[in-house]
Amino acid sequence: EDQVERTPDAVAVVFDDEYLTYGELNRRANKLARHLVRLGIGPDVKVSICIDKCLDLPVAVLGTLKAGGAYVPVDPTYPKDRISYMLQDSNASVVLTHQEIQSILPGDDIPVVLLDKDWPEIERLDGENLSRYSDADNLAYMIYTSGSTGKSKGTMISHKSIVNAYCAWEKDYHLCTEVNSHLQMASFSFDVFGGDFVRAGCAGGKL
Numbered sequence: 001e002d003q004v005e006r007t008p009d010a011v012a013v014v015f016d017d018e019y020l021t022y023g024e025l026n027r028r029a030n031k032l033a034r035h036l037v038r039l040g041i042g043p044d045v046k047v048s049i050c051i052d053k054c055l056d057l058p059v060a061v062l063g064t065l066k067a068g069g070a071y072v073p074v075d076p077t078y079p080k081d082r083i084s085y086m087l088q089d090s091n092a093s094v095v096l097t098h099q100e101i102q103s104i105l106p107g108d109d110i111p112v113v114l115l116d117k118d119w120p121e122i123e124r125l126d127g128e129n130l131s132r133y134s135d136a137d138n139l140a141y142m143i144y145t146s147g148s149t150g151k152s153k154g155t156m157i158s159h160k161s162i163v164n165a166y167c168a169w170e171k172d173y174h175l176c177t178e179v180n181s182h183l184q185m186a187s188f189s190f191d192v193f194g195g196d197f198v199r200a201g202c203a204g205g206k207l
Helices: 002-006 022-038 056-066 080-090 119-123 159-173 192-203
Strands: 011-015 018-021 046-050 070-073 094-097 112-114 139-144 154-158
Touching (some): 002 192, 018 022, 022 056, 022 119, 046 080, 154 159, 159 192
Parallel strands (some): 046 094, 094 112
Antiparallel strands (some): 011 018, 139 154
């Protein structure tokens, strides 16, 4: 949000030939956050995000964090039983996905928000920043291990861990005001995504 104040018209994220400025990304995330708060999302409440890479992905991540919740990345290319296990094991309260992906999700009683089909309703909400946030010890995201040595396990990452990682990167590499673009190659379900996302966004770069 501080970066949005500094450079609202700068490009924040690019996917193929589409892009969002910092101001646009922030407004969309705020609208989604308000929708999630209506659904009961708050500190340490988990939101599963199951979509392919697209402009909705950073909106989903930021919207979840702004609502106070913690996101759980779920790769839609995973086998159906693994997706079902992750949704149940994480105790996710809401799933953010797209209409074309909904069919691969298990028929559980978890509420589903379709970021494409439901967006006209979400778009009507207030786009201003929210006053509701998590604190440093609250959960920011929960990411699952590969499960190569047994059953996949969810690892919980707090907000202060992300801040510490960013501050260490800034101190060691002195890149905070020098980043122009950051190529985000890692899978959303891999921990590297979080670092890429925070480094670009907090430094005012283009992801």
